[in-house]
Amino acid sequence: MPSRLLEALPLLWQGTRVTAALFFWTALLAPAIALPVALARDSRSTASRRFGHGFILFFRGAPLLVVLFLLYYGLPQVNALRHSALWPLLREPFPVAVLALALNSAGFQAEIMAGALRAVPLAEVEAATAAGFSRWQIFRLIKLPNAARIGLRSYGNELVFILKGTAVVSFITIRDLMNAATEIYSRTFDPITPLVSAGLIYLAMVAAVAAVVRTMERKLDPLLRAAWRGRRSAAVMVAISRKLAPTVH
Amino acid sequence: METLVLAASWSGQLAAGLGVTLALAALSIVLGTAVGLGCALLAARPGVFGPRLVLMAAGLVRSLPELLVIFAAYYGFAFLLQAIVAPFGVTGFVAIDAFWAGVMALTLIHAAFCTEVFRGAFAALPPGPIEAARALGLRRVPVFWLVAWPLALRYALPGWMNLTIVSLKLTPLVAAVGLQDLLRTAGDAGRNTHDYLLFYLLALGIYLALAAAIGLIQMRLEARLTRVWAG
Numbered sequence: 001m002p003s004r005l006l007e008a009l010p011l012l013w014q015g016t017r018v019t020a021a022l023f024f025w026t027a028l029l030a031p032a033i034a035l036p037v038a039l040a041r042d043s044r045s046t047a048s049r050r051f052g053h054g055f056i057l058f059f060r061g062a063p064l065l066v067v068l069f070l071l072y073y074g075l076p077q078v079n080a081l082r083h084s085a086l087w088p089l090l091r092e093p094f095p096v097a098v099l100a101l102a103l104n105s106a107g108f109q110a111e112i113m114a115g116a117l118r119a120v121p122l123a124e125v126e127a128a129t130a131a132g133f134s135r136w137q138i139f140r141l142i143k144l145p146n147a148a149r150i151g152l153r154s155y156g157n158e159l160v161f162i163l164k165g166t167a168v169v170s171f172i173t174i175r176d177l178m179n180a181a182t183e184i185y186s187r188t189f190d191p192i193t194p195l196v197s198a199g200l201i202y203l204a205m206v207a208a209v210a211a212v213v214r215t216m217e218r219k220l221d222p223l224l225r226a227a228w229r230g231r232r233s234a235a236v237m238v239a240i241s242r243k244l245a246p247t248v249h
Numbered sequence: 250m251e252t253l254v255l256a257a258s259w260s261g262q263l264a265a266g267l268g269v270t271l272a273l274a275a276l277s278i279v280l281g282t283a284v285g286l287g288c289a290l291l292a293a294r295p296g297v298f299g300p301r302l303v304l305m306a307a308g309l310v311r312s313l314p315e316l317l318v319i320f321a322a323y324y325g326f327a328f329l330l331q332a333i334v335a336p337f338g339v340t341g342f343v344a345i346d347a348f349w350a351g352v353m354a355l356t357l358i359h360a361a362f363c364t365e366v367f368r369g370a371f372a373a374l375p376p377g378p379i380e381a382a383r384a385l386g387l388r389r390v391p392v393f394w395l396v397a398w399p400l401a402l403r404y405a406l407p408g409w410m411n412l413t414i415v416s417l418k419l420t421p422l423v424a425a426v427g428l429q430d431l432l433r434t435a436g437d438a439g440r441n442t443h444d445y446l447l448f449y450l451l452a453l454g455i456y457l458a459l460a461a462a463i464g465l466i467q468m469r470l471e472a473r474l475t476r477v478w479a480g
Contacts, residue, residue, distance in 0.1 A: 057461075058457065060414075060460075061414065061418075061456065061457045061460030061461065061464075062418075062453055062456060062457060062460075063417075063418040063419070063420075063421045063432070063456050064418070065421040065422060065424075065432060066421060066432060066449065066452055066453050066456055067453075069432070069436065069445070069449050070445075070446075070449040070450065070453060073436075073439060073445035073446075073449065074445045074446035074449045074450070075446075077444070077445065077446040078446070160312070163314075164312075164313070164314040164315065165314075166314070167314035167315070167316040167317060168316060168422065170316070171425065178314060178316055178317060178320075181317070181320070182320065185324060190328070191320070191321075191324035191325050191327075191328050192325060192328060195317065195320060195321050195324070195325055198317060199313055199317055199321075202312070202313055202314055202317065203309070203312055203313070206312045
């Protein structure tokens with residue numbers, strides 16, 4: 001068993017790198033799609049609101065694999081697309097996989113962002129308005145930082161779902177970590193070693209994402225940030241205030 | 250018109266695939282909910298080791314890619330069965346049915362997420378009604394079924410309904426181990442007719458309709474439960 005695992009290591013490493021790359025690009029693209037959708041969902045214009053709602057409903061209800069197959073096998077049938085400038089990108093499995101993962105996640109991320117933006121204390125927005133801030137300034141300086149703090153926990157969960165979701169790309173011939181595991185199985189006829197190894201690598205990646213989100217949480221919260229710099233008593237105070245927070249509102 | 254005829258010629262197979270998808274989703278949701286409820290109750294029991302073990306196992310399943318769990322249920326379980334029956338002289342290749350491997354994997358995943366939903370619901374229960382029931386002399390089981398469970402259901406319902414949609418959306422993954430479900434049938438139809446777009450759009454429409462139906466049931470149920478709550 002150990003020698004088999006040793007032989008399999010380069011393949012697993014290669015797969016891990018592909019999975020990490022997929023995760024990285026998806027985590028970058030998804031919020032870029034989700035933020036405009038979140039803003040549209042709660043905008044003043046009815047048409048925008050309809051679009052935002054529709055987008056969220058559509059991509060939250062559509063299975064990831066169906067979206068992936070539709071983009072990978074279905075899009076090449078659209079002639080207009082085949083002659084467009086985007087075609088060299090959409091012909092390759094990797095960008096299509098990133099697009100499918102990002103669209104799928106954007107439905108959920110938009111809902112998280114919209115919820116977090118709505119949860120920003122109205123008093124702060126009113127104070128900024130009274131102080132003469134423009135709408136863009138209020139959004140950038142008041143709403144966005146507040147919402148980031150409020151939504152970060154759910155957002156972290158969503159990042160884990162993206163990471164787990166990347167495993168489906170092996171369906172469209174991308175040699176990711178999941179694909180490496182099945183490849184090793186088909187060579188050795190031993191499913192346990194590759195599946196357990198891949199499982200452990202996925203777990204380590206999930207733990208890394210969770211650790212990054214926790215660090216972000218600390219950095220984004222001024223109280224927690226102060227507590228982190230020094231006094232333990234302050235950390236206790238923050239912990240208490242956090243516990244009380246939901247009942248205060 | 251031509252596309253309609255094309256789609257209609259595959260309607261029988263697609264309906265069969267839809268049946269497989271629905272059976273897989275229904276079975277794993279029912280079984281997974283039962284297991285998840287059991288795990289949530291185990292986790293709420295006094296003791297350190299047992300509850301921790303349950304929560305750790307649930308967390309582990311939640312962190313692994315669903316596809317990996319499905320592969321583990323299909324290849325790993327067959328491999329283990331093979332190792333178990335080998336000493337009795339059975340040396341052939343042991344394979345388990347893709348459908349039942351899918352039920353096993355999706356049940357496990359549904360249960361792992363349900364554990365968290367039910368645990369949260371039980372934690373959110375107000376202590377008053379339960380103390381009152383105890384004070385009236387009700388025993389532990391009636392307190393649970395008559396007071397704690399109906400109250401917890403209201404807290405758990407939104408999360409649980411979301412999980413049913415999640416589990417429905419996971420069923421296409423079981424096609425990876427050869428299950429002829431709705432998505433795989435749509436793929437076959439696409440390959441045969443050279444019209445992937447049509448059949449994948451059709452499949453997507455059916456999945457969306459199912460998700461919307463669950464959403465509607467959720468709204469109805471929530472309205473019903475909160476009506477009793479207010480009255």
